[in-house]
Amino acid sequence: MIVLSDLLVDFSTSTQSLGALQEAAYRLIGQAACQIDEAAGRFVCRLTPSQQQLQGDELRVHFLNLVTDENLREKVGRETDRLRDVIVALAFGSLTEGE
Template sequence: MRLMPQAAKLPAASSVEVAVDFDSSIQSLSALDAAAYRLIGTATCQVDRAGDRYLCRLISSANPQKGAVLGPDELKERFLSLVADENLRARVAARTDGVRNVILALAFGALATNQNDA
């Protein structure tokens, strides 16, 4: 019986580590957490508070789900873009809160009226 040759092992991609810090009086923790969540599969993020700063330690995944391992500059840029996006989402939500509540009240009020008529 002939033995099968061992499968070739691909070299493990070395993980990349990047630290990004934010002033806690300007940056919300919820936006950092949301951005970290959106990095799942690409990198991990540990957020620590040190005095008046948030320190975010990003470590790229060894086997990323969405393509190649990001380099340090790419990982930092991606995280900063995600944080900016989360900050914008929070501002838009705050500005449209009243309108959203009116729309929901009208929608659910209409549903309640329809159920009472039936």
């Protein structure tokens, strides 16, 4: 019998967004459960593998890669917000001109 053990990964609340951690945790569904707690200025993520395929360092690396990906998605979203607003405004503006 193989015992799957929990793994803790923690992040500073001053440098890591909760949203990115939640998105990464969501993407882990099927591979591990992730409980996120906040304590003493840290987000503590408890990863509980749900299968034997990802354990220990492999699970940690996979989770960190997902968090990195979500951080990049947030950054790109922030950087393109204005452009997206302009595109939407232009699109809706052109629709009303035809009336």
